[in-house]
Amino acid sequence: MASKAGRNMEQKIQYRKIPMQNIVCRLRQRETFSCRPGTHFTAVRHFYKNVFPNFTVTNVEKPPCYLRKFSPSGKYFIAFSMDQTALEIYEFRGSDAAGNKLQKSRNEYLLTTSGNERFAQNVRLQLFNIFFTKKSSTILTRSGEQLNRECSLFTCDGKFVIVGAAKDLHESRHPLTSNMFRNNEAVTGFRNHVETYTLSIVELATGQVTDSKVFLHDKIFLSHNQGLYLYKSTLAVLCVQQQTIHIYQITEEGMFIEVRTIGRFCHEDDYLVHQQGLSGQQQAYKEQTINSLKHRLLVHLFKRAAASGEPYRLRRFYQYFDHFLGLRMWKMQLLDQQHLLIKYASEDVVTLQIQDPNSQPSFFMVYNMETTQVLGVYENTSEELAGLFENFCDMFRNASLYYEVDFACSSSSSIYARQIQENFRQTIINAKFGGHLEATRRVLSQLPISAQSYTSSPYVDLSLYSYDDKWVSVLERPKNCGDHPIRFYCRDSGLLRFKIFTSHHRMQPSSSKRLVAFVFHPFEPFAISVQRTNQAYMVNFHLRYTLI
Numbered sequence: 001m002a003s004k005a006g007r008n009m010e011q012k013i014q015y016r017k018i019p020m021q022n023i024v025c026r027l028r029q030r031e032t033f034s035c036r037p038g039t040h041f042t043a044v045r046h047f048y049k050n051v052f053p054n055f056t057v058t059n060v061e062k063p064p065c066y067l068r069k070f071s072p073s074g075k076y077f078i079a080f081s082m083d084q085t086a087l088e089i090y091e092f093r094g095s096d097a098a099g100n101k102l103q104k105s106r107n108e109y110l111l112t113t114s115g116n117e118r119f120a121q122n123v124r125l126q127l128f129n130i131f132f133t134k135k136s137s138t139i140l141t142r143s144g145e146q147l148n149r150e151c152s153l154f155t156c157d158g159k160f161v162i163v164g165a166a167k168d169l170h171e172s173r174h175p176l177t178s179n180m181f182r183n184n185e186a187v188t189g190f191r192n193h194v195e196t197y198t199l200s201i202v203e204l205a206t207g208q209v210t211d212s213k214v215f216l217h218d219k220i221f222l223s224h225n226q227g228l229y230l231y232k233s234t235l236a237v238l239c240v241q242q243q244t245i246h247i248y249q250i251t252e253e254g255m256f257i258e259v260r261t262i263g264r265f266c267h268e269d270d271y272l273v274h275q276q277g278l279s280g281q282q283q284a285y286k287e288q289t290i291n292s293l294k295h296r297l298l299v300h301l302f303k304r305a306a307a308s309g310e311p312y313r314l315r316r317f318y319q320y321f322d323h324f325l326g327l328r329m330w331k332m333q334l335l336d337q338q339h340l341l342i343k344y345a346s347e348d349v350v351t352l353q354i355q356d357p358n359s360q361p362s363f364f365m366v367y368n369m370e371t372t373q374v375l376g377v378y379e380n381t382s383e384e385l386a387g388l389f390e391n392f393c394d395m396f397r398n399a400s401l402y403y404e405v406d407f408a409c410s411s412s413s414s415i416y417a418r419q420i421q422e423n424f425r426q427t428i429i430n431a432k433f434g435g436h437l438e439a440t441r442r443v444l445s446q447l448p449i450s451a452q453s454y455t456s457s458p459y460v461d462l463s464l465y466s467y468d469d470k471w472v473s474v475l476e477r478p479k480n481c482g483d484h485p486i487r488f489y490c491r492d493s494g495l496l497r498f499k500i501f502t503s504h505h506r507m508q509p510s511s512s513k514r515l516v517a518f519v520f521h522p523f524e525p526f527a528i529s530v531q532r533t534n535q536a537y538m539v540n541f542h543l544r545y546t547l548i
Contacts, residue, residue, distance in 0.1 A: 018493045023050040048458040049465075049490050049497065053095075053525040055102065055545035056109040056501040061125045062539050063088075063134075066149040067519060067530055069476070072456075073158045074522045076204045077132060084146040086139045087163055089207050090132035095526040095544050098123075098130045102545050108485075109501045127541055131526075136207025140200050141165050148222040153230040153451055160201050160210065160254045162230065164222040167196045175217045183264040184287045185243040185294060187328055189351030190219045194241055197222070201254045210254030218242055221331075224477075229451045231334035231398060234259075238332045240350060243291075245332060245340065247369065262340075263329075266292040266372040290325070292372075297344070297365055298324055300374040327363065333448035335395065339375070340367045341448050358445040386440045389447060390421060396449050409461050409474050416462035416491075420469060453477075457520035459488065459527070466491050472500070472518055481514035481531055500542050502529050 020026065026047065035043040065079040065088055077090045101123060102110075110120055140147060145167040153162040169175065180186070180194065197215040202208070219241035221227040229236045235248040235256075244263035248256045265271055270292060290298065301324060305313040317324075327344040335341055345362040348354050364385060366375040378385040389396060393410035411421040421443075428439040454474045458464055461474075466489040471482050485499035502516050519528040525544035530537060 018495075021049070021490070021493060021495070023047070026050065045458055045461075045464070048461075048525075049492075051525055051544060052459060052488070052498045053500070053527055053542040053544055054108065054498040055543055056499075057123060057127055057541045057543070058109065058501065058538070059124055060127050060539045060541050062128050067528060067539065068149065068152055069519050070521055071158055071161070071204060072154050072522060074524060075158075076135070078152060078161060078204075080147050080149040081137065084149060085141045086137050087147065087161075087202055087207075088137045089135045089202075089204055091135050092521070092526075093131055093133060095521065095524040098127060098543065099545065101126070101130060108499055128539075131541070131543075135205075138202060138207045138209060140202070140209065141198075142167070144168070145196075145198060150224050151222040151228070153225060153228060153235075155230070155250055155254075156232045157252070159205070159252075160203055160250070162199060162201055162228070162235070162250075164220070164228065165198045165200070166220075166222060167198075169194055169196065169217070178283055179217050180241075182242050183244075183291055184289075185263065185291050185328070187219070187241050187243065187347055187350060189347055189353060190241050194219055199228075199237070199256075201250070201256070203254055211256050213248075213256050215239060225450045225452060226331060229332065229334045229448075231337060231451075234334060234337045236332060236334050236340065238329060240329065243329050245329070245342075260369065262367075262369065263293055264291045266296070293367075294325070294327075296367075296372065296374045297327075297377065300365075300377055304377070330362070331448045333396070333451070334398075335366070338368055338370050340369060341365070341396075342367060343448055358441070364444070364447060380444045381437050381440050382444070383440055385447075386443050389443065390418075396447065397454055398449075398451070409463065414462050416466070420462075455518075455520045456522050457527070458523065459520060459525070462491070464491055465489065465497065466494075471502075471516075476518070478515040478517040478532070481516040481533075500527070500529070502531055502540060 020029075030043070063079075064082040066082070066084070068078045068080060070077050070092065075092060077092050079088045079090065080086070081088060110123060140163065145165045147163055147165045151164040154160070155162070175194070181188075194217050197218060197220050198212055199215075200212040201210045203210055215237070218239045220237065220239055227238045227240070230250070233250045235250055237246045237248070238244075239246065242263070244261055246261055247259040249259050251257060260268060298321075302317055305317040323346075326346060328347050328350045329342055330345045330350045331343040333341050342365045343362055344365060345357065345360060349357045349360050349362065354360060358380075362380040364378045364380070364382075366377075367373075368375055390411050393412040397410060409417055411418040425439045425443065428434045428442050429436055431438075453476055455476055460467070460472060467486060471479055471486045473479070481502050485501045487499050488497050489495065490497050514531060514533045516529050516531045519530070521527065527542040529540045529542065531540065532538075
């Protein structure tokens with residue numbers, strides 16, 4: 001009876017049919033069967049399931065520099081010199097450049113044995129120069145300045161890159177009060193931490209500096225492009241100390257053209273009107289009036305409370321009026337060429353005097369630069385804004401502005417990314433001291449999103465591959481380094497496709513804190529992982545290698 005029941009179960013179970021995985025069959029099908037209209041690029045992208053980085057070379061010898069990232073075209077790779085004074089530009093020679101050099105390898109990673117120590121050592125010494133050819137090294141700093149190695153923005157045409165440098169102000173040369181505080185909204189908590197910043201535009205093909213802008217006695221968060229945002233040819237710079245947003249247009253020749261300044265005034269001619277109404281000379285930081293941008297925020301909140309028809313909401317507005325008045329701009333991003341998303345928080349949060357700033361109350365404002373209207377204000381616990389972010393995540397990320405087709409992998413365009421987002425939400429809801437409100441706050445803590453923070457590599461596309469996002473993800477941020485290789489499974493078949501090795505058998509014990517940052521090529525099967533253990537760095541190359 002048991003054997004008969006087992007046979008009946010086997011007859012009822014319908015095994016999933018695995019799609020064909022052979023690249024020859026896929027090429028033949030592409031030649032003989034036309035795909036649906038509008039799906040050509042998606043169909044071609046599936047060939048990345050057959051061509052992938054299946055070989056790892058650990059501990060590659062590199063020049064004395066900090067590796068940054070590839071240009072959107074994949075042709076150039078930028079790095080910063082070890083003293084952070086120069087920008088180094090390399091030309092990428094293709095993912096197959098080292099094919100002949102690795103002919104003796106028969107494993108998934110370069111293995112050092114008793115018989116091939118010299119071969120392995122030569123490969124590690126020469127591999128960087130095989131893949132990259134140095135084009136230029138341009139010194140961008142003046143005396144005392146240092147480039148921020150986590151700040152770089154590529155223009156939409158792929159010709160230029162914008163980098164930032166900062167210089168601490170010497171105590172003996174402390175600026176005047178009128179220079180430190182140029183309006184009555186200026187932050188006072190940075191009194192001893194203001195710096196001078198320089199933004200430079202560098203042409204990738206020649207390494208020449210085409211233009212630069214200097215910001216004196218200010219505070220700009222350059223790390224991970226938090227204080228800068230580039231949308232197509234529009235650049236926004238948030239000066240936190242002066243509470244001012246500068247809008248520039250980047251020309252085709254790589255020049256800065258100042259379009260407007262938002263903060264104390266909103267319209268271009270506001271300053272002239274303001275000067276005409278003054279009876280005498282007055283320092284800007286001593287003004288008793290509310291600046292233009294903050295005034296628009298307060299007016300919007302007042303009108304929203306009045307429009308509700310409930311006296312309770314008006315009383316709440318008056319109750320928290322001083323709190324609203326004390327809000328300061330913390331972060332911002334461009335939603336498009338006309339709209340800004342600005343995050344406001346208290347001065348203690350903005351000046352980083354609180355250990356967990358994302359747990360503090362904050363507000364998001366959507367602002368139209370052309371009409372100077374405030375379109376919406378949301379708290380950091382707003383379910384409405386969280387829903388907009390999850391359903392239209394690609395509009396916030398702007399990750400595919402530089403490519404012909406949008407392959408963004410987000411919760412609004414991928415059911416697998418949406419599942420990860422829902423799992424994250426449920427984890428916060430079910431955690432101790434969690435709940436729906438805390439989950440919404442944690443989701444909105446991602447906003448505003450820094451520019452060019454997401455990779456477009458097909459090998460982290462969740463519609464093509466399944467992997468553990470704990471170790472690697474589309475967000476270009478350092479991750480914890482595991483003791484085992486990262487496995488990538490084909491999404492349609494569930495078969496193991498390739499592994500990425502980040503650990504080394506001679507590394508320090510696992511008790512040491514290890515972080516790894518991945519730099520993927522935009523479209524070729526090539527990636528770089530920079531592993532940090534305490535103060536030691538190790539560079540690994542992950543490339544395509546076919547056994548012959």
